[in-house]
Amino acid sequence: MVVRRVMLTWGAAALLLVAVPTVASAQVSPSLRALRRALRSGMRQIGPASGAYVVDMTTGQTLFSRNAGTERMPASVEKLYTTSTALLELGPQATLTTSILGAGYADAGGVWHGTLYLKGGDDPTFGSASFDQAAYGTGATMRALVANLLAATHITAIQGQIVGDGSYFDQLRGTPATGYHADLPDVEGELGALIFNRGFANFDGTVPQSHPVLYAAQKLITALRLAGVSVPASTPIYGGPTPSTAQLLATVSSPPVATLIQLTNTPSDNFFAEMLLKGLGARFGGAGSTAAGVAVVKAELASQFGIAPQLNDGSGLSRSDLTSPAQVVTVLEHMYDNQYFFNSLAVAGETGTLHDEMRGTAAQGVCHGKTGTLHDVASLAGYCRARDGHELVFAFLANRLGSPDYVHTVEGDRMAVALAKYNG
Numbered sequence: 480m481v482v483r484r485v486m487l488t489w490g491a492a493a494l495l496l497v498a499v500p501t502v503a504s505a506q507v508s509p510s511l512r513a514l515r516r517a518l519r520s521g522m523r524q525i526g527p528a529s530g531a532y533v534v535d536m537t538t539g540q541t542l543f544s545r546n547a548g549t550e551r552m553p554a555s556v557e558k559l560y561t562t563s564t565a566l567l568e569l570g571p572q573a574t575l576t577t578s579i580l581g582a583g584y585a586d587a588g589g590v591w592h593g594t595l596y597l598k599g600g601d602d603p604t605f606g607s608a609s610f611d612q613a614a615y616g617t618g619a620t621m622r623a624l625v626a627n628l629l630a631a632t633h634i635t636a637i638q639g640q641i642v643g644d645g646s647y648f649d650q651l652r653g654t655p656a657t658g659y660h661a662d663l664p665d666v667e668g669e670l671g672a673l674i675f676n677r678g679f680a681n682f683d684g685t686v687p688q689s690h691p692v693l694y695a696a697q698k699l700i701t702a703l704r705l706a707g708v709s710v711p712a713s714t715p716i717y718g719g720p721t722p723s724t725a726q727l728l729a730t731v732s733s734p735p736v737a738t739l740i741q742l743t744n745t746p747s748d749n750f751f752a753e754m755l756l757k758g759l760g761a762r763f764g765g766a767g768s769t770a771a772g773v774a775v776v777k778a779e780l781a782s783q784f785g786i787a788p789q790l791n792d793g794s795g796l797s798r799s800d801l802t803s804p805a806q807v808v809t810v811l812e813h814m815y816d817n818q819y820f821f822n823s824l825a826v827a828g829e830t831g832t833l834h835d836e837m838r839g840t841a842a843q844g845v846c847h848g849k850t851g852t853l854h855d856v857a858s859l860a861g862y863c864r865a866r867d868g869h870e871l872v873f874a875f876l877a878n879r880l881g882s883p884d885y886v887h888t889v890e891g892d893r894m895a896v897a898l899a900k901y902n903g
Contacts, residue, residue, distance in 0.1 A: 510867075510902040511542060517897035518543045521875075524893075525857070525886045528879035532804035533898065536812060537869035542901070547808075550789065550801040551876045554851030555747045556858040557795030559807065560788065562740040562823060563814050564779040565755045568763060571737035571819040575602040575758065577619060577673070579628050579699075580725035589635035595728075596721040597699050598644040599673025599692075601761065602733040603754040604742075606676035607698070613682075617738060619731045621675070625702040628729035636709035643696035646720040647672035648757050648767030652691075655769065656796035661687050665796055668750035670757060672767060677750055692718040737819040744823040744849055745831035749794040756793030769793070784809050795851055807860045807874035815862065815872065824848055824861055827895065836891040841866070841899040848895070850887065855879055857886035863895060867903040 507515075522531060522545050530546035577600055583593015604611065604618025611618040628634065652661035652669040661669040661678065669678025669687055675695040680686040688694040696716045703710050733739065743751040753769070760771030773790050780786050786809050788802035814820040825831030828843030832850040837843055848861025860874035875890045877883075 508903060514897055514901045515543055518545075518894055521889050521894040521897075524889045525875070525877040526880060529875070529877040530804045531873070531875045531894075532808045533871060533873040534808055534812065535865075535869050536815060536872050542871065544805075547805040548803050550803045550806075551878045552798060552800055552853065552856050553788075553795055553802045553807065553876055554853045554856040554858050555749075555752075555795040556807060556849050556851035556860050556874070556876070557788075557790070557800050557802065558744055558747065558752045558793070559810055559814075559849055559860065560776055560780060560790065560802075561752050561756050561759075561793040562743050563810055563820060564776045565736055565759060566740055566817065566820055567779060567783065568759060568775070569736045571735060573736045574732035574734070575739075576600040576730050576732050577602050577605050577624060578727060579624060579729045580721050581728050582722060582725045583639055585632055585634055589633050591632070591634045591637050591639060593639045594642055594725075595637065595639065595699070596642045596644050596725055597673065597696055598721050599647060599671065599695070601647055601672045601754055601758040601767070603668075603674070603677070603739070603751045604733050605674065605695075605731075610676045610679075610682065614677075615734075615742060617734045619733050621698055621702045622705075624729060624731035625699070625706050625708075627731060629706060629708070631729050634708055637703065637711070637714060640715040640717060641696045641700055642717045642719050642721070643673055643692035643699075644719065644721045645671045645673035645692040645695075647761050651769070652678070652687075654753055654792045654794065654796055655799065656792060659769075663687055666749050666753060666794075668754075670750075670753055672757075672761070674754075690718070737823075740819065741823040745825050747825075747832045747850060749796060752794035753792065780810070784813055786810070796853075798853070802876075804860075804874035804876050807876070808872050811860065811862065811872045811874070815870065821847065821862070825850070827891070833891070836887070837896060840892060840896045842891070842896045845899050846895050851876075852883050852887070855881075855883065857883040857890060859887065859890040859895065863898040865898060865901040865903070867901065869901070869903060871898050871901065873898060 532547035533543040578598045580596040608620045651659040756772035759775040761767035764771030764775040786806040791797035791799040824847040825833035827846040828838035846863040851858030
């Protein structure tokens, strides 16, 4: 509790710094003057509907502030709010569980008589071994789940039915930005507590599953047969909730939350962000819905960091999402010492959405950040280690753009590079 009080105090101080200059003009060093010139030039290029905020965390000095308190659409920079909440609320080692439960019994010959329930626990990585190998290399697979089932029960055949249970979440497959309908290009999958291969019906992810819960249940039957279990072709498949009297038979766990947020932030994965958001709603907000998840994130941001951005989803796809550079920097300042959060960000010139940005510049390898892009939005926020060894935290939010690609170049190759070159 002491840590939380200190963090809230720092958050309030950070907001005050937006309006109160910390260094008189007579004390400004040549390096700081050069940095501010570069940032002012960058701001002119990215347009008037933009804001920026830069703080030297080593000294606490505000190095640059332009419209830092004005809220703008953050696009995927909003994932910083979702992932920091998931990390703080769940813990870095927590996992998400997909389970098989049974209502019935296995006879002496290993034949299961009754119902097997495949219950989803909101793991975004759950799917086939081949999909996992291609997409993540670290996810939970149906093959592993079935192997765990057979090791625990020694089942040889099924006489009964299979039920898929996605009741941990609501039945809405999309986000507010998509009218809550599945939208593979934007959401990058179908949302649900029991989702197999992100809800893709084909390997390249261009076709959605029409009934994701039933699809997952069918894949359980396929995996059982491949493992040598006899499952009649006439076996009924349903969707529905698991009764409280069902016996837990086997589980498979997702990668830890620390890995899940890295899989979210580094490549800027909308599907992972929205799944994490609904999971937060299910655990802490009373419902596995986008709205419940948003309420959890907003409460966390208020209590931990003293900020109140306008949020409508978990990924930043919604145009109703609004936040300010100062708010983003406040969260980044507080989360800097959390190695799991820091390591979840893309590295300039090396990984994720920054893989091809700032290569061969002073920023490569020393700036870590989160990008955000909509058709008229380009954002960049994160950390840069300056030439003098100081740790700088920054947020650039640009709206009402004609060319987000061009603005990303300005924010990265000019403005972030200027931060990396700063020498106190």
